[in-house]
Each structure stands twice: as C-alpha cells, then as structure tokens.
Amino acid sequence: MSKQSAVICLDLGGSFIKLGVMNAQGELTLLDQQKIPATSWDEFTALVSRMIAQHHLHFTTSSPVAISTAGIVAPDSGEMFASNIPAFHQRSLAKELGAILQREVIVHNDADCFTLAEALAGAGKGHKVVFGAILGSGVGGGLVADGRIITGQNGLTGEWGHGPITLTEVEIDGVTRRLPRKACPCGQKGCLDSYGGARGLENLHQTLHDRTASSVEIIESWQQQEAQAQQTIQAWLQIVGQPLAYSINITGASRVAVGGGLASVAPLIAALDEVVQGCVLSRTAHRLVVPGEFAHHGGMMGAALLARDLTRRA
The missing domain is CATH 3.30.420.40 (ATPase, nucleotide binding domain)
Structure with missing residues (x-):
C-alpha cells in the first residue's frame, strides 16, 4: 500500500x-x-x-x-x-x-x-439523496445529498430518534393498544429512541407483555413465530416505520441505508421496508430501506x- x-x-x-x-x-x-x-x-x-x-x-x-x-x-x-x-x-x-x-x-x-460511506461506496451509491438510519442500541441518523453530508443547525441533521414523535397507539392483531410516552435521557418525553433501537425494542416488549427479554431473544422468537414476539415486532414496525416514512417524505431520499446491530437482521429490515413503502407518498419499484454495506x-x-x-x- x-x-x-x-x-x-x-x-x-x-x-x-x-x-x-x-x-x-x-x-x-x-x-x-x-x-x-x-x-x-x-x-x-x-x-x-x-x-x-x-x-x-x-x-x-x-x-x-x-x-x-x-x-x-x-x-x-x-x-x-x-x-x-x-x-x-x-x-x-x-x-x-x-x-x-x-x-x-x-x-x-x-x-x-456512516451515511456518507453508504452514499459514496455502499448501499446508496448512485442515489442523489441518501438517508442513514442507525438502529443500534438507540436510534440515530444522517443525511447525504449529491455526495455531501448535510450539516444543519448546531451540527444536527437526520436525528429522527429524538423529539416527541412516538406513536401512542398501535394496532396489534386488529386490536388498538395504547403506549405510554417514555422519558428520554435527552430531556424530552416520547422520543422514538425509547422504543426504536435494540434497547427500545426491549422496552416495548416489557411494556406490552410485562416480560423482560433481550433484543436478540425477541427477534429470534419472532422468527420462530412466537406469539408475544410477533406482537412486539408488529408494534415496533409501526413505531419505527411511520417516522422513517416521514423522514423520506421530508428529505426526498430514494435510499435509506440502515446501520447498527438491528441492520444485521435482514428479514426485519425487509419487513420495515414494506411498512415504509406503505406510508411514503410515492411507493418505489426498488427497495427503499436496505441494510447498509458498511455496518x-x-x-x-x-x-x-x-x-x-x-x-x-x-
């Protein structure tokens, strides 16, 4: 070299x-x-x-x-x-x-x-606007347009994990369930981060079923068709999918590259893409939400x- x-x-x-x-x-x-x-x-x-x-x-x-x-x-x-x-x-x-x-x-x-790497050389290569969605222990994000990182006020852009935007109602097997707005370490209440990342998924499972389980256990149980895990993931997909669709509508992104630990669960990201495609203003022929190549x-x-x-x- x-x-x-x-x-x-x-x-x-x-x-x-x-x-x-x-x-x-x-x-x-x-x-x-x-x-x-x-x-x-x-x-x-x-x-x-x-x-x-x-x-x-x-x-x-x-x-x-x-x-x-x-x-x-x-x-x-x-x-x-x-x-x-x-x-x-x-x-x-x-x-x-x-x-x-x-x-x-x-x-x-x-x-x-991460978003820049995906836009220039990874899952977002060839797309004009790329949104990076981090689903790790928490929720984060970034935005790249025309190969440049968009940096907003105080260095904040693409932070879809924070702000009081969490759904208070979800549909699970045709039944409406209400969810409490959780206090967030950022100082606000009702942030997506409370239910959206790996720790958020665990919080959601505890809230819905009064049962403690790791995100790995929840996802494995979901893939095995276990009933409670299925319900938790149903709720999680709504909670995460709708704000992600808002983010796409606002930014005009044609590709969302997902990073963080949950990005490694391909069936989960494929299911998230289906929810997002149903919520954006214009459904695309290609997948919008995909795992990043540089996780x-x-x-x-x-x-x-x-x-x-x-x-x-x-």
Missing part, C-alpha cells in the same frame, strides 16, 4: 477506540482496537498517540487523521457535545488533538460518516472519504 495517500482512521465510541488506515483505492484496514479512557483527556490523547505511533509503518508523518465519533460537532467552533465520552466533551477535538499529534485532524459525527466500519470509512475530499479541495 502506498503510504503517501493513506488516511489514518479513528472510530471513537463510548467503549472502544478503533484505529484503521484507508489506502488510495479506498480500501479500509482495521489495525487496532483499545478500550477508550472515556473520562480523562490526558489518558485519551496518550492512548491515541501511542496507537498511531505503534502502527506508523502504514502511513506517513503528513497523513491526516479522520475521526468518526459519537456526539455532535458544532459546525462553527468544532466544539464537541459528547456527554457519554467526558474525555473530550466540550472540547474542540480536531484542533486540540491535531496540535498534540502534529497532524491535520478532521472530526465528524459517526452517523453522518461494522462505516463510520471510519466515511470519515476517511470526507478527509480525503477536504484535503483534495484544500
């Missing part, structure tokens, strides 16, 4: 730092993974410096660092809002880390990076593609 055009890639989550490198052909190689020192800036920067130094043979001293991270990056100041990673919460991560590493550092939200390292890939584009245009 030519080191001259390499991009150093970092994915920063609440649990781990992943280090990779992208070559000139756009191929991503994962090099390392370490538990993140989530509460200490000094320990965090020391670990990042050490990880890059240990793998220095894969890139040059001028290779930029592209970071995909949980949290919001303020578009004007670069200040991070990442309450689950206090190590760099309310810091200008790109500027401060760049000074320590003596490299150009580019930072962007992980959902946005594991889409954030890193998107960040590297973004860095490469910004470097080229600089």
